[in-house]
Amino acid sequence: MWELLELYAAFFRIGGMTFGGGLTMLPMLKHEIVEKKGWAEEEELLDYYAVGQCTPGIIAVNVATFIGYKRRGIIGGVFSTLGMISPSLIIVSILAMFLEQFMSNQYVAHAVGGIKVVVCALMLNTLVSMAKKTIKGKLTAAVCIIGFLVSMFTPVPRVLIVILAGCTGIVLYKMGRFKA
């Protein structure tokens, strides 16, 4: 039980102290998990990161689940994940409550208008860096454009678009046309 609480507390600290998510969390994870607790080797952590990016869901949560699972099985994975998401649940809920009440205020509304502009720039930046990471050649470029066009102009569910892309990859591999 003690170790489960320790897992929860460690990931609570990590979740509550890193901004930006994803890769910005790596130094914090390294400090807390590898150096302080000795729960994993650095190389192991990087492996979890690599696999955490190829499994569905939030990368930070995937890494937390891996480490918790390795320590204490399924229940360990659950406690680590709960620790990771608890700060978000508390902070974001409070902020959401606050914003709801103050959005009618002119100043708050102007500030949010300015923040929206920044969010657009940040999103565009995310899009470009994702494109650089995921588009490698004509095939992947075509898939990206098709995904964009289909999600933009047709009501095809996005989940289905993701499934179809995955199936296409497997079919191309089976046909021997595709070397991953």
Next chain:
Amino acid sequence: MSVFFHLFIEFFQIGLFAVGGGPATIPFLMDLPSRYDWYQVSDVANMLAVSESTPGPIGINMATYAGYNAAGFPGGIAATLSLVLPSIIVIVIIAGILDKFSKSMYIKSSFALIRPVVTGLIGTAVYGIFNTALFTDANGEFHIPVTLLLICIGFYALMCNKKLKKLHPFFWIVAGACMGLVMKL
């Protein structure tokens, strides 16, 4: 009760199909307003602003906010737990066969195409967010040229200036808020 059931179904699906972490959840979150009245597409930009400027994984913050809009504090918990449940299930399944999983050609070849298609989906989401940010301000007036120019400047700064690139997203959010107040965006 039914709102929690729908939150569970939707966010479980998002958790299962959002490959690539936080940003990959955005296209799905922008799709929800067409089926539920939890929030509007134009709210997604606000949600992103809050998620970028608070600690924690962005995808988790977004889910909490979306769930909160749908059903208050319990809604936030329901959405977030539903989002992480697929991760836990998938990882418990593959943890024992980690090597086999990461070397499997089936996994490699399907993910090789899933990743770029998700980038395409994010492209649509970015368009949607631009649309809501460009076409209305606090008074419901249009400021297209001004806003577009500001976005371009911000993007250029993020992409091309190494010092600015390393700045904390929180700094950008604060700068944006000040700019909004001064320019009455």
